[in-house]
Amino acid sequence: MKPIDNKTVLITGASKGIGLAIAKVFAAHGHNLILVARGQARLEQAARDIQKSSDSDVLTFSMDLAGENAVEELFEKVKQTGLSVDILVNNAGVGMTGYFAMGDYSTMTNMLRLNMIVLTQLTHLFLQPMLQRKHGRILxxxxLVAHFSGAPNWSAYVASKHYVRAFSRGLSRELKGTGVTATVVSPGATATDFVTTADATNMRAYQTRGGTSVEKIAEAAYSACQAGKVSIIPGMFNKLLAFLGELHPRAIAFEVFAFLSQKKD
Ligand SMILES: NC(=O)c1ccc[n+]([C@@H]2O[C@H](COP(=O)([O-])OP(=O)(O)OC[C@H]3O[C@@H](n4cnc5c(N)ncnc54)[C@H](OP(=O)(O)O)[C@@H]3O)[C@@H](O)[C@H]2O)c1
Incomplete structure (x- = not known):
């Protein structure tokens, strides 16, 4: 598939972590960026840093995407700039760990909204013009947890990422021959602020050494997206874990992931 060069990329959750790393890779390849996140100061700092090290134009929209009508608002704001989004990167997401019964329900619904509804709605809105232009990319x-058949201690988060994987794979097939592609990137445990926000610091999965860096994840995601691949799992160890998760009988893999999902005191 021919890559989409020098185009406009909208990236959600681009002020730090994986989203910022993805933004930097797109900028390094000559794309212009629209970056979205809640915290304005960090977002603007990210934009300044990217502008210093590339020739890209960078626009920022500071907003809570999980808020009511936020996605429609963002779509309108982008429309008013006159820019067309050629590549949409749905990265913004949060995690939540701990027993489901003890979790705060409004925090949970906020997570489910951001991880699934916001991603779906953004895709639906930005996909239509891409289809009309007969080119575009959704990333x-x-x-990686979407390759586990569920895992205790973060049941709802894991289920939300199963949604992202299944939705992306189905969409990818629907888009065949349209000039638009959909890719899902599945990172494993990665050292970002996600870990503290999700209260996962003492989870086994986050205590193993190594892991894939945000830079490597971003490079792999960029290449897969540009090539129009259906999915990519960055890192050999993560690929192995995903393979294990798909093996039958799944009950064995489930116990492995249940172990990795345990929290240490
Ligand atoms: N880190 C991991 O181990 C890991 C593993 C697999 C998958 N992932 C996925 O990777 C994605 C990025 O996570 P990360 O690890 O890079 O986490 P991160 O460092 O905490 O970054 C999250 C980004 O999303 C933004 N964000 C959060 N809530 C938002 C909201 N309501 N509206 C708009 N922006 C919002 C954050 O900025 P503000 O807080 O300023 O809004 C930030 O820019 C997520 O989808 C996550 O599920 C992470």
Missing amino acids: NVGS
Whole structure:
């Protein structure tokens, strides 16, 4: 598939972590950027840093995407700039760990909204003009956990990432022959602020050494997206874990992931 060069990329959750790393890779390849996140100061700092090290034009929209009508608002704001979004990167997402019964329900619904509804709605809105132009890319940030048949201690988060994977794979097939592609990238445990926000610091999965860097994840995601691949799992160890997760009988893999999902005191 021919890559989409020098085009406009909208990236959600681009102020730090994986989203910022993806933004830097797109900028390094000559794309212009529209960056979205809640915290304005960090977002503007990210834009300044990218502008210093590239020739890209960078626009920022500071907003809470999980808020009511936020996605429609963002779509309108982008429309008013006169820019067309050629590549949409649905990266913004949060995690939540701990037993489901003890979790705060409004925090949970906020997470489910951001991880699934916001991603779906953004895709639906920005896909229509891409289809009319007969070119475009959708890159969804899922997770390695979508290759596990569920995992205790973060049941709802894991289920939300199963949604991202299944949705992206189905969409990818629907888009065949349209000039638009959909890709899902599935990072494994990665050292970002996600870990503290999700209260996962003492989870086994986050205590193993190594892991794939945000830069490597971003490079792999960029290449897969440009090539129009259906999915990519960055890192050999993560590929192995995903393979294990798909093996039958799944009950064995489930116990492995249940172990990795345990929290240490
Ligand atoms: N880190 C991991 O281990 C890991 C593994 C697999 C998959 N992932 C996935 O990777 C994606 C990025 O996570 P990360 O690890 O890079 O986390 P991160 O460093 O915490 O970054 C999250 C980004 O999303 C933004 N964000 C959060 N809530 C938002 C909201 N309501 N509206 C708009 N922006 C919002 C954050 O900025 P503000 O807080 O300023 O809004 C930030 O820019 C997520 O989808 C996550 O599920 C992470």
